[in-house]
Amino acid sequence: MNTMQRLELRQGQSLTMTPQLVQSIKLLQLSHAELAAFVEAELERNPLLQEGEVPADAPVPSLADFLRAKQKAEAAGPRAIPGPPPSRTDPGQAATGQAAGAGHSELKPEMGDRLAQAVSLSEHLEAQLDLATADPKLRLLGEHLIHALDETGYLVEDLAELAARLGVTPGEAESALRLIQGFEPSGVGARNLAECLAIQLRERDRLDPAMQALLSHLHLVARQDFAALRKVCGVDQEDLADMLAEIRRLEPKPGLAFTPASVDVLVPDILVRTAPDGSFHVELNPDTLPRILLNRSYYTEVAKVVRRDEDRSFLSDCLQTASWLTRSLDQRARTILKVAAEIVSQQEEFFRRGVSALRPMTLRSVAEAIGMHESTVSRVAANKAIGTERGTHPMKFFFSAATGEGEHSAKAVSYRIRQLIAAEKPDDVLSDEAIAQKLKSDGVQVARRTVxxxxxxxxxxxxxxxxxxxxxKA
Known part of the structure; x- marks a missing residue:
């Protein structure tokens, strides 16, 4: 066989992941809050970008304004698009019955101010400590103990180790802890659940020997071994029921009353409204869309007077970046709208009847219907929400796998199971087999093990x- 080396030229096409293409992909999966932060940074960096419409009588920025903007951009460092947080919920495994407001979003200013003004647990306890004792040593020791409590109000550090670290005797530390345990909220400063409940019962004058025995055997309460509990407490069934009811009225985590609750307000990126003819109108939420324009008149004026090569290079980069960003934002909006419209089309019955009418829908089915790649649909669904007349839901809420035995959405089946159990009567508790039979009568074929x-x-x-x-309870 005759072999020889030779040069050949071949033409071909390939997709190159340019830096701007990578940035466009990142923009697609950002939430509206993250996108707003990025656009705001670009407005500060790029003097050719203008927020909103440019007034006709607006003065044209001067060369000095351009040079100041250049210095600010150089001080800000290289451009970067923030990466989105990891998705909390897989489309095929999302729990049914999610609250309409669950998800990530911005905190409204008035809510943030209200939470910022709340008194913390340590501040509440220190105010009581100031009134409880005038002994400087006891107050200092009490302050250390207060700051050693966790957010639930429990002392998680070993008291003997804390006493040794502070250079006091265990008895002094115990006295300071007893002082803290007498403060409000009742049960604060406890070292375990049994002690927390005992403090609250003692204040109510309900800590009798039988109740002390019950608190010493909370593991039997967890196992619901009532026969053993009656034996160790020396009470009958009626007294035991009263004791358990008393415990249920106590607060196992007293410190949480001073922990501001996480307030998430889910702001929709897409709005779905019912038209007069019964169809659904899908539109982008204008409140979440950044409005930026390329100020070409500014570019024209500056390009006439700029002289230095480095200034010309910066001006050219600003023009290129501004053009790319405006195009990318427009493409992002059209892509989100296209995906959302297909979701509404496939899940039309949900918008008419609710969660029980959810259909099985995957990323692939949506991607094939609109001619996009599955990964693109996944990026669009990440960190976005759809506002409907039935509440605001994360976009991934509408994606659900089918049940193994039929063409019903797993979320719809789970929702129906929750409804059936919520409506059951104490004297007619539904077994898994009974639930499966009720679903079967409704046309949903599921096995007992699936239920x-x-x-x-x-x-x-x-x-x-x-x-x-x-x-x-009875």
Missing amino acids: AKYREALRIPSSADRRRKYRI
């Missing part, structure tokens, strides 16, 4: 546990 799997995912106890709880 059990969805029920466990919803954190709903078994029929035996629910029946036992009904008996306890």
Whole structure:
């Protein structure tokens, strides 16, 4: 065989991931809050970008303004697009019955101010400490103990180790802790759950020997071993029920009353409204869209007077970046709208009847319907929300796999299971098999094991546990 080396020229096409293409992909998956932060930074960096419409009588910035903007951009460092947080919920595994307001979003200013003004647990306890004792050593020791409490109000550090670190005796540390345990909220300063409940019962004058025995055997309460509890406490069934009811009225984590609750307001990126003819109108939320324009008149004026090569290079970079950003934002908006319109089309029955009418829908089915890649649809669905007449839901809420036995959405089946259990009567608790039969009568073919799997995912106890709880309440 005759071999020889030779040069050949071949033409071909390939997709190159340019830096601007990578940035465009990142822009697609940002939430509106992250996008607003990025656009605001670009407005500060790029003098050719203008927020909103440029007034006709607006003065044209001078060369000095351009040079100041150049210095500010150089001081800001290289441009970077923030990466979005990891998705909390997989489209095929999202829990059914999510609250309409669940998700990431901006905190409204008035809510943030209200939370910022709340008194913390340590401040509340220190105010009581100032009134409780005038002994400087005891007050100093009490302050250390207060700051050693966790957010639930428990002392998580070993008291003996804390006393050794502060150079006091264990007895002095114990006295200071007893002082703290007498403060409000009742139960604060406890070292474990039993001590927390005991403090609250003692203040109510309900800590009798039987209750002390019950607190010493909380593991039996967790196992719901009522026969053993009656034996160790020396009480009958009626007295035990009263004691358990008393414990349920206590606060196991007293410090959480001073921890501001996480307030998330889910702002929709897409609005879905019902038209007069019964169809659905899908539009972008104008409140979440950044409005920026390329100020070409500014570019024209500056280009006439700029002289230095480095200034010309910066001006050219600003023009290129501004053009890219305006195009990318427009493409991002059209892509989101296209994906959202297909979601509404495939899940039309949800918008008419609710969660029980959710259909199985995957990223691939949406991507094939609109001629996009599956990864693009995934990026669009990340960190976005759709506002409907039935509440605001994360976009990934509408994606759900089908059940193994039929063409029903797993979320719709889970929602129906939750409804059936919520409507059951104490004397007619539904077993998993009974739930499967009720679903079958509604046209939903699911096996008993599938019902059990969805029920466990919803954190709903078994029929035996629910029946036992009904008996306890009775």
